[in-house]
Amino acid sequence: MPNTFGKLFRITTWGESHGGGVGVVIDGCPPNLPLSVEEIQAELDRRRPGQSDITTPRKEADKVVILSGLYEGKTTGTPLSMMVQNKDQRPEAYEEMKAKYRPSHADYTYQTKYGIRNPEGGGRSSARETIGRVAAGAIAKKILRLAGKVEVTAYVSRIHDIEMPEIRTAPSLEMIEATAVRCPHPETADKMIERIKAVRSEGDSVGGLIECRIGNVPIGLGAPVFDRLEADLGKAMLSLPATKGFEIGSGFGGTLLKGSEHNDLFEVRDGSIRTKTNRSGGVQGGISNGEEIYFRVAFKPTATILQAQETVDKAGNETELIGRGRHDPCVVPRAVPIVESMAALVLVDHWMRQEAQNRCFSFEE
Amino acid sequence: MPNTFGKLFRITTWGESHGGGVGVVIDGCPPNLPLSVEEIQAELDRRRPGQSDITTPRKEADKVVILSGLYEGKTTGTPLSMMVQNKDQRPEAYEEMKAKYRPSHADYTYQTKYGIRNPEGGGRSSARETIGRVAAGAIAKKILRLAGKVEVTAYVSRIHDIEMPEIRTAPSLEMIEATAVRCPHPETADKMIERIKAVRSEGDSVGGLIECRIGNVPIGLGAPVFDRLEADLGKAMLSLPATKGFEIGSGFGGTLLKGSEHNDLFEVRDGSIRTKTNRSGGVQGGISNGEEIYFRVAFKPTATILQAQETVDKAGNETELIGRGRHDPCVVPRAVPIVESMAALVLVDHWMRQEAQNRCFSFEE
């Protein structure tokens, strides 16, 4: 159950960073969706380590295969099983990690919770787990696009203390992908890249913020009271490794306004009921109101650093651990497609739920 | 399904602000828990409108009854059904709301999603819905206390731009309840109360922050990968009316630190493995590590204000709406027991899940 996400469009991820591979099973995918393995690979390539000179130099090809659920290029409504084999395994690199708990990693908590853990590459807590999310998210994004031109766009808005100027509309994918750091503001992107290279040279790491904007959202997605759209988006984002915060619309800053300043007044625009402002972030009473959904996610600095750190070993003795080898000084740029994927999964799921409850039957006595 | 929360300790809330009442059914409550209706009433009284001179003057007695699941003062393991009858109904007060969408409320989205809504007092989107959460949360808090002295403590840390000094340990319940605003720092509390009264006199409203600290948490709660403890806590908080943000541990501010500054180094303290700092907020890899869990929740200013606001009516015409009547200029103080309740529900649920998977069987071949 903890490895499953969604209620109707339901994904189950599996796999550790070492062992046979990582993968995902999608249950509930609508049939007759045209789908090719290349479309999924394209998204995985955005997540892949080694894609640029600011990520880890680990080379992971991450070639995905679709094992089931597809027939003559279309989904059949049966489970889609997708898998990426593990490669480039160097178990010897993990000898020290078997015995010593890495600070701010999951080593200690996994060991205590389960009484056992796969220490190689972080095992299940490895970021490789997100491969399954991105593969599933690629399909969710395609469904949204085909079904209603819904576009999910994420980008890096801050790295460490370097922040891009505020924008009001979603940037194009081209602008985002133009730089290795996935910040659509070129000057800021340059500074971010510089900062990442600087901390890497120190064997240190940085975090940052990802902003996500979703346009053309149908009105009515989200289900009061516990499954508010922002609650499910928040859960989706906080389920990602290294996230520490989530805010939607006006967010934390909105608490500094008075009600008279914060409320989104309604108006009629182009024949539709719209809000003049969008401090709600596209969601009111837990339900999408047709305005752009936008939210921000905080990623802490990568826990793995190439410096000596005090820690404790499995036997309970204080010791020291020095990070070695290939290391990602900043995971935020690679997290962009993951944020998009999780957002798309939430939206597809709620769209199906809306259809089931509110469009299935029409009653005339 | 959207009105149900939790997987093993599972609550389903029902009811609108008008009609027969509001209530909750708890499925999965452990048996043999000593329980009295007075314990639940005490928590509901903390949530109740009209409890002080800074809340709405609406008087709601909110007397709870336990309809099932209790036998001779103990829970039986069967569903606990609890209910509060609705009183003080003045349907005529809602005539205008039937036709005009209140800005930043759920009127428009409910109407569009369902094609129908109960406009009286906000119907299901009314804050009265949280009565069921608090009644269930009272039981969850008692379970945590009896089973492991786990204490869940929430308090108001900011109202509008008035913030209390940072603290490092949970304040006592007495200090929190000492002021109507539930801020444990008396001087700040005075200023907050003053501010709330000032905005009320303007017919305006303010929001703020609630901080929550949970002590004595067992190690091992939280279930990677989607049901991380912070993901479920985040969802719980973002499912509350008026919330716009959630952060745990170092939160958004933590993104300004480098990895070498942010990591929580391990040490041996009093014979146990502990972290020297707690930027993780008590959760690593999605699993509690035994340190204090702490998080913050952002509440926007109350949408209901006693000022004229532009809006649109059901027929699609632009119009104006003037809020009238009894009005809560700041819901944050009353939200304190609700935050505690939701946090306790998450913890009890994950405790049961931990027990099921990791304590149920022991294998010896």
Add this chain to the structure above:
Amino acid sequence: MPNTFGKLFRITTWGESHGGGVGVVIDGCPPNLPLSVEEIQAELDRRRPGQSDITTPRKEADKVVILSGLYEGKTTGTPLSMMVQNKDQRPEAYEEMKAKYRPSHADYTYQTKYGIRNPEGGGRSSARETIGRVAAGAIAKKILRLAGKVEVTAYVSRIHDIEMPEIRTAPSLEMIEATAVRCPHPETADKMIERIKAVRSEGDSVGGLIECRIGNVPIGLGAPVFDRLEADLGKAMLSLPATKGFEIGSGFGGTLLKGSEHNDLFEVRDGSIRTKTNRSGGVQGGISNGEEIYFRVAFKPTATILQAQETVDKAGNETELIGRGRHDPCVVPRAVPIVESMAALVLVDHWMRQEAQNRCFSFEE
């Protein structure tokens, strides 16, 4: 969770035979369904004890109230909470049952599972629990009728060894309700009633079979592989007190045929693809094929009898228990509306699931 049934049209029942009452919360009910309390009461009256001279003489008015989810005579899409208060309580009648385990009842297993139980009237294992199912089922049946003229018809086909002649089409509700035993074949009904009266005079009890037929079922309901329509119908029926068996279509008898005798050949009839025979019982590969669904449920003889029986008490001593008081010599006639209710709940749920996965999106690239 164990007190919840359904995935999208989801009911949660609560309550014991003694205490505040019994009830049900429906989550996921489609909005805009015209609904009156009288429609629900009518179904409950079919389930009620004391309705005829072959049931228990206990008089239970079982007046239902709708506490939420209805506005101006229509459902709103929010939880429907319904409740029946308990009356006619005579706790003294249960003194002996507190200490002695009734044979073939749930006393011993509840006590051992939970370490506590409400012994009054069987507590949660009382047949009064099914009130919530029938109240929810009344709504499910109405949805089916309005949405697609789907008719769910159950009737008693055997009591003890008295069996009605085989029929091929659903009898009318009038014929079923014409006799107290709810068998649509009048001569057989007379014999059944006679038998029930005879065993009652001996302080004994009998069981029997209920047959259920569902007409006008849309093609495509049921979800391979675990949620086959027959699997969910079977679970629904076997969740009813006193049931010991379930068979669909040709059932156990079908195992005596060869494949060439059992297969339902396809033909074109009135322009539609139909099967010539219906040994499948309306379900193929777990999915409805548009033919009539029919199944049978076996109910054991009522466990409560007015004879001395050997048993054991809570202290673990062998003893004797003599049933006393008001007693239902055969529950099968009263179970007819319960069977219909559970079948309707399964169908509505699968209809919504079919809509969500297979009708929500249409893809054109």
Add this chain to the structure above:
Amino acid sequence: MPNTFGKLFRITTWGESHGGGVGVVIDGCPPNLPLSVEEIQAELDRRRPGQSDITTPRKEADKVVILSGLYEGKTTGTPLSMMVQNKDQRPEAYEEMKAKYRPSHADYTYQTKYGIRNPEGGGRSSARETIGRVAAGAIAKKILRLAGKVEVTAYVSRIHDIEMPEIRTAPSLEMIEATAVRCPHPETADKMIERIKAVRSEGDSVGGLIECRIGNVPIGLGAPVFDRLEADLGKAMLSLPATKGFEIGSGFGGTLLKGSEHNDLFEVRDGSIRTKTNRSGGVQGGISNGEEIYFRVAFKPTATILQAQETVDKAGNETELIGRGRHDPCVVPRAVPIVESMAALVLVDHWMRQEAQNRCFSFEE
């Protein structure tokens, strides 16, 4: 969701008879279970086609690999992903099936439900789907055995009209596996094998009954009211291809007894509370009472026969279909390990649920 079974020990199966393979992901497996791939293979070999001269001559090696969730020979508590690659594919053999609906198969209902289907080898409705169930069931059976010496034993008790004499205790695995038909009564087994060969020579098929007995069951498994143990066992069995009926304990035959004949009287035996008889089949009030659980499952004759049958094609024209090729005249013997697997999955799941609700906390005020 429809491809997932269980609430805490949760399996998701995927795969069609053609394409990359078939597999299963187990979420919620307890950690530290010693496990080897050979143990799982041994159970799969019992399910495999071509294992004897009364099954289909199709040779499927069905070699399973464990892709994740295992570390140094023990489960880690993370998802176990297992997979069998597809082989022996002859798509040309399915040309006719693409256009013509096979009688009493899932072709027509799948096509109508999804608007698309994989016609090769039945696609998702193929019996190959049960490979994942058996792989997961092998683990569930091992858990039961190690945790409490719980033994799940299924066997063929009837083929067509050839029935073995009634037995009262579970036969040994050796006796069951001694004959290709998995009937522990050698003389009956011989007749069954003869009958299967006879119908095969006619191009026809037969069905039969499987009986299952579970010994050493802990008291308290099963969760009223909807998740009664018999309801979940019934659903598990009726989710298997070709099943048409399920009965537990006295089953359909029990309806011919009076209450005084049917009730299981309690006694004290060897210091424990036991029932003198076991017409309840080990379950009372939906909860295991410590007696042997026993139930029977009806399997219809295989739908695939090598005879000409009338049918309809996709274009809606009446036509004829002649089954060709390799064909299994009776699936019942190969279904034995599948029945055991599903039963074991239900028990492990309920054991974990029992632990979570009723053993997690102990309360002392």
